[in-house]
Amino acid sequence: MIERFYLKEYLSFKEVELNLACGLVVFTGPSGSGKSILMNSLLASLGASSCEASLCESSVTWELDSESIGIENDDINVFKHIKKDKSRYFINNQTVSKKAMAELGSRYLRHLSLKDFSDFENENLISILDERIQNKSKDIHAITSEYKAIFAEHKRLKQELDKIEEEEKRIVELKEFASFEIKKIEDISPLPAEDEELLEIKKELSRKEKVLEHIGAANAIFEHEHKVFAALDTLDVNSAFFDDAMNELRVVLDAAQERLSALDDVDIEEVLNRIEELSGLKRRYGSIEEALLYKEQKKKELAEYENIEITKSDLQERYKVVATKLKDLAATLTELRHVEIDSFKIDLNRYLKELYLREAEVKIEESDYTLSGKDTISLRLNSTELQKISTGEFNRLRLSILALKSEYMSKNGGVLMLDEIDANLSGEESMSVAKVLRQLSRHFQIFVISHQPQLTSMGDQHFLVYKEGDESFVRELEFNDKVDEVARIISGDKVSKEAKIFAKELLEANRCVS
Known part of the structure; x- marks a missing residue:
């Protein structure tokens, strides 16, 4: 998780220091107060965006792979972006390129306002399906491990045979x-x-x-x-x-x-x-x-x-044995996945219904052999290709996939950043998004800019972004301040008594939501 964020001299912000909690972290505030600017600077501190701040810095608990990046791992690792004459990037006070920082940060940080299709890649969908099978007492992990080893051997033998056959054409x-x-x-x-x-x-x-x-x-x-x-x-x-x-x-x-x-x-x-x-x-x-x-x-x-004919004959025999084994293992995986896919579809559509989205069509199609088998999961939203759905639908569908994945997650999933995911939603739609995010926050630290009382009231931590004159400020809200802010979101700048009562009831009710 990101434990601390520090920002200095960026547009309307002079200085900001935030001590961050795990779970669902909500940012609210009037239009133009600087919420998106703040979110962008947080992303920039981790190499995921660019900004002109003189300093933006994030302290994280992520465990870094010291060997791959050449930077010693600490209990708290500090990512820093400094802008003077030019931008410079540091991890634990060691200079790195922006690209290296972004690649490292991307292992733990995901910005859901971007139309990123990685959640819908076959490898990810298959892994979710397999995890569901594993948790229903089917030891699919052992089968997939054996399959991957056989797949690698099959690929190696095929390459050697192809090489021999190519050489045979030129053997004379x-x-x-x-x-x-x-x-x-x-x-x-x-x-x-x-x-x-x-x-x-x-x-x-x-x-x-x-x-x-x-x-x-x-x-x-x-x-x-x-x-x-x-x-x-x-x-x-x-x-x-x-x-x-x-x-x-x-x-x-x-x-x-x-x-x-x-x-x-x-x-x-x-x-x-x-x-x-x-x-x-x-x-x-x-x-x-x-x-x-x-x-x-x-x-x-x-x-x-x-001796090439002798070598080729030996390889062909080995290839035949391995191909048979690969086919049998792939068939076993396919059979297990076909049994589970209907349950996968039902649970996914349950989330989609909660998020007021159309039902998804989910089916397994046969493909060429890949590292995960011969199965490709086809996913459409009410017969519409994912590339053609709106950004709002796309992001809520991603939330559904993440929620489905989180049901069987055994470790922390990293950080999710969502910019105004509840914009232009009805109250019911906003509450449904809030509930899914609350579930995801058990496994992710989530940063979200909200304009709706439903999502705002669900936050484990709530920051208000506001302006005094031309300068922007950020402060963490306690319960009574949260009531005032939620009431402002409900009724506008002129907060009514009814809005405050509703805001308080909403916050108290959501304290009990797990």
Whole structure:
């Protein structure tokens, strides 16, 4: 519920703070006092509308999904809209977009002045029907849970079969392509790091003659080696260091000469051709290693193509079993729903009659498989499509659906906001709307602007919106003030004694309405 609302500097309002109760919260006041402005600012504080207030803020008890929105949940969560140079939106002092705030608020808040068809969507109507069946000792929830799991499996298998059938149309082409790609790489038959080794051989070959020439010249040093030994001996210097150095030099020069001699049989043209082949692979695949991985991938794909008939056969068998199970579960759901639909229709029309509306036509029609079965609930108001009924009828029909749903609700349904739902109704019609709203208020916190004494008298909390000069104010009314306000609604600005008596009787009578 919304526990507190604060508004600052919006049109005729300078500052408003409301501590709100659960149940049915009624706003009344003379025309032009600012009731709709106040309601719009409350919606704007939750991202459901726009306004130019410098600040509008709502404190709510809704439990936020911290993971999905990235905002830590508190016992009381504060939604805030600030307008300076531009509008900014906050939840628990963390900046959010208006869209994010509106999406979050829409999970708990519903504005019934809008022609929103979500209450009449098949999923919602089916859920109401199933809840009625569940509460009559039929364990339909277990059946629907099993059905949904089978439906998901059926959908997955169908997608896999469709994919295989699509692949079958191209299977010859795909097999030829995979074989061609494999052969192209196997014809070259590259080895890991082979290109690096060949480049090193190419480098060695390009400088072989020059290196051998320098080695030959360097070998002349050994012809004078004995002279160095003689000189060191004359100087009484230990010649071991020179001996080690000369031996190490021999090893280096011999190894180089042996390595270059091994290249005598290497054909430079073959090396260059091989390097070019490997370069082609690298240009296409990035590296030799990636080319080898690609070859293995294509071998795997080729094996899958060759086994596709076996895979398809297995899937078809599984699909057949699942389809049979899905059909049986859907038939069970349909049977249970057909048994309950007449009772659903009777109770709905009872609410419609109370709201002075024509009877509704309700029937179950067969549809394609959906997540809720093969049933579609068709709903018309006296043969008229819902898109063609008046806004007043539409909203009262929505109230009837909500009332029907609330009969089996086990938790709080959130917040409903209704702007002048009793406008242009007779006294009897207004009282019928008030009674339905009073029933709904057991499960919803309801904000309503009222112009009729019947609905006003039903409120669990009553706020008067009024003006003094050009400034609007809001105050909560106690019983005696409620009597005066209801009497004003009955008789106008000149309140008669009879109106006050009737207002008091109406309020006292409605204290007993549960």
